[in-house]
Amino acid sequence: MQEAKQDQPIIIEPEKRATSAVIWLHGLGADGNDFAGLVPELDLPSHHGIRFIFPNALEQAVTINGGMTMRSWFDIRSTDFMNDIDAAGIRVACNQIYALIQQQIEAGIDVDKIVLAGFSQGGLIALHAGLSFSQPLAGIMALSTYCPMNEQFHLHRQTPILMAHGKFDTVIPMAIAKQSEQALTKRGYTIEWHQYPMEHQVCVEEIDEISTWLIKTLAIEL
Numbered sequence: 001m002q003e004a005k006q007d008q009p010i011i012i013e014p015e016k017r018a019t020s021a022v023i024w025l026h027g028l029g030a031d032g033n034d035f036a037g038l039v040p041e042l043d044l045p046s047h048h049g050i051r052f053i054f055p056n057a058l059e060q061a062v063t064i065n066g067g068m069t070m071r072s073w074f075d076i077r078s079t080d081f082m083n084d085i086d087a088a089g090i091r092v093a094c095n096q097i098y099a100l101i102q103q104q105i106e107a108g109i110d111v112d113k114i115v116l117a118g119f120s121q122g123g124l125i126a127l128h129a130g131l132s133f134s135q136p137l138a139g140i141m142a143l144s145t146y147c148p149m150n151e152q153f154h155l156h157r158q159t160p161i162l163m164a165h166g167k168f169d170t171v172i173p174m175a176i177a178k179q180s181e182q183a184l185t186k187r188g189y190t191i192e193w194h195q196y197p198m199e200h201q202v203c204v205e206e207i208d209e210i211s212t213w214l215i216k217t218l219a220i221e222l
Contacts, residue, residue, distance in 0.1 A: 014050055025121075027123075034119070082176060127145070127147045136159050143164050144202075165178075
């Protein structure tokens with residue numbers, strides 16, 4: 001594993017030459033380390049060829065947390081997640097992710113072999129960046145998250161999307177996640193939906209589903 005320096009991403013290279021990439025975005029107040037430790041748990045074939053990239057959000061004041069400064073992809077102003085939206089902050093974060101995608105393309109990874117993944121706040125950015133990037137990606141993985149402003153999306157309806165949520169999530173209620181999933185489906189996107197008896201977290205069954213989805217989406221031979 002390549003450790004991050006300051007705000008540089010953590011990068012985990014595959015055993016063999018990288019032929020695909022997963023850019024995985026952390027949640028509010030966490031950092032790139034949050035999901036880096038999950039890679040071995042995916043139990044992928046040793047020849048998987050995936051470069052895992054775990055970027056860090058910039059530090060900024062977060063209104064809902066009393067204005068405390070922490071790593072955050074955008075400001076969260078209230079629990080009215082679908083209406084009280086920091087659209088400008090989301091655009092800034094998406095630009096950061098566009099740059100990471102472009103870096104991978106310039107490093108020789110085909111755009112249709114790049115997956116955007118994210119948890120909670122990071123999942124929102126994965127959806128927004130993935131569905132507004134100039135070219136279609138291999139797929140988008142949105143965990144325990146939601147998708148406001150989905151009416152703006154009209155690109156890349158062929159891009160597969162995995163959404164997963166906890167039935168007992170009190171941070172982002174299930175109803176908001178389902179509202180987002182249904183809105184994207186109505187706009188023509190194909191969503192693979194999973195729900196688990198958990199709170200705002202990741203569970204073992206979900207990790208197995210993520211592994212299966214990555215193998216299918218990136219066409220990794222077993």
